[in-house]
Amino acid sequence: MRNLFKIAVRNLIRYKRRTLLTASLITIGVVFVLVFVSITGSFKAMIIGQVTDSMLGHLQIHRKGYVAAIDNLPLNLNMKTNAYAKIATVLSATPAVEAFSPRLKFGGMFSNFVETTNIRLNGVYPDQEFPTVPLLASRIAEGKKTLGRGEIMIPTLLAKGLKVKLGDTVVIVATNVDGSVNGKQFIVSGILESATGPGGRDGYIHIEDAAEVLRMPEAEVSEVAVRLKDFSRLSAAVKQLEGKVAGEVNKEGRPMLEVHSWEQLSPFFNIARMIDVMTFFIKIMLIAIVLISIMNVMIMAVYERIREIGTIAAIGTLPGKIRSMFIIEGFCLGVVGAIIGDLIGIAVVIIINLIGIRFDFGQQQGLLLKATLQPLDVLTVSIIVIVVAVAASLQPAVKASKMEPIEALRHV
Template sequence: MLKPAVALNHFRTAWRNVVRQVSRSRAALIAIAFGVVAMILAAGFIDWNLRFGRDNTILSQLGHLQVMRPGFTEYGRADPYGYLLPEMKPAEKAALEGLPGYRVSAPRLLISGLASSGDTTLSFIGEGVDPAAESSLSAALRFPQGRNLQTGDHKAAIVGQGLALNLGVRVGDTLVLISNTGNGGISAVEAEVVGLFESITKAYDDAALRIPIDLARELMRTEGEHLRLVLLDKTENVPVADRQLRAALPSDRYEVVPWWQLADFYNKTEALFSKQVGFIYLVISIIIVLAITNTMTMMVMERISEIGTMMALGTRQRDIRIMFLLEGTILGGLGALIGIVAGVLLALLISAIGIPMPPGPIMSWPYEAGILLTADNILTAAGVALLTTVLASAYPAWKASRQEIVNALRARI
């Protein structure tokens, strides 16, 4: 192991060599910094889109947690009356409201049937919701026309933009909703359209509507709810809240499902994007390795006489290797630092301007993207650049240490 004084001397020598080789060092620093900037921007862009999709999914459809009857996700749609939630006991409500970061919870009653306006009748899926909680639970819904449900609404409805277009309804029109009841009969209610909404999922907007839960219960001629949605202050609190709520609620009465188990499209998109980021990192790492290997090799070739002189004066092969590895490490560290500063500034600038994006594969509206800066992405980019630079310096360092003293002293650049 090197003594501190010896290590410091090696570092000073390596630093002087990096500063002395201005043109070579500059080329290496540009390559490393460019790689770090590219990794920060690429990962940040993908993370921004994933965060955008995650938040819109949570705040328009799923909430952070859903409490339901066991087996509801598999069989509840086929037997909606058999999977109504039991009334929560005071201790169970207290456990739910005591979750870390708890904001609000609200019931949902799933409905389906026929929606009629004039001569047009179409099938629909829908939800009975608590209007008082919708401003929080459905904060990501867009309303091209009208508004969301509000406290005091009873015979009101918000309709997905695609379904409204197919029905030919606008804000202020009246819909007749028809559904089967639990005893096999038919029930109907009227609702005034107060808003047309767009969520992140166009297929949902083409078939869905929402009405106050009291009106939904009247339509289905039942009491109760299928789901209880829970919204937290931060998505990062979901794993802890999920474990805590599962432990507090009896498993024979309740099943707790976190949002990611219900967001199939998001999960597949995240897996795809993660592989893309990994491939981008691989390509950039190869570029850095090639650039640094070339730079360090040229440094060795230009300094053969110097290496021969050092070895003739008693410098060991190990010290030669350490010197060149330190030069690579210094280049990697400086390049990573420059890349971090440039990448962060570029990310902030790009996010301030915005990146116009067309509608995604499941969306109906365009949006402006940005670059999400996270400590993980920045440190990963810097770490990859530094590691690849050190690895790329290994061969030139070995080559420098294997020079024959006599031949090295004869060399002329």
């Protein structure tokens, strides 16, 4: 085997320019794919982080039918206190769950006594909400990073539009489940930067204040946001919780609760899927580049060395060894292209991070892209290149091994 490698490497060196061009083409392809995978992967992870850690949580539990009607924020599809208590018991006993937060969501009118506008509000327990969506605190542009009774955090666009400042008194008016209207005064304790996605322009009040506005004797729960210890185990956690809450049935014996991952709740999931599709096609392009360039080189190599093939076949080299000789040449080209491409790709990612690329995403501006390259991505791309290089060498190699020595020796 060592000798087959020796002959293969020397033959590659023998045609320096051609080898260099082919290896360069593979290298450029690998660099392009690695940088693309790094940037898009980092962008995706960053935006998913923004969506889940500042608003949605990793998954949510609702009463059946609530998500289908979520645009109306229906109060008649809230969970009663005893139903939530059972969910809280389940979540507390689930090791995969890091934190969870019950929310009472409703729509209402927001007034500064001069102007009035509509607002979507989340009634939350601050000591549960902040650990569940840890980036919420970082969205508080002005004010304290907590929420007390009688206080409200409002989105910045609303504050600017109605010229409301920290410490101002405002009124929230809402219709309760019976259709009667109620109002309550709040002090503005925080102004929130807007975020793209569901809930990105919502205001926050204490859940007991929300229950008071809606004239609920006990705070009902519209949704329970859940944060997992390991985000990569999201699907397993959803299945596990679905199993655990499946026992909660209504009078007709139908399930009362639904578990939704962030993917089912945020439109960004479609963008994330598009990124995955684009990455897939970029990898297909890399495969095409490697396949065509190596196949071209190996066909040329076989054609140029027909007499040599005839000679080694005549002196008794078995067809399998002739085949291996050319496959190893393709393999070596793939390995060289992959290694150089990996090194340059990693260097480019480091340079991108040193430069510091900033971008805007919806309402969020000046996000710093932290390009990261997972070892698994580097390994996957390298393996793809090497496997495709070997596959591209197969046809020319088989052709070489099947040559009749007498015809090959006659070749001019």
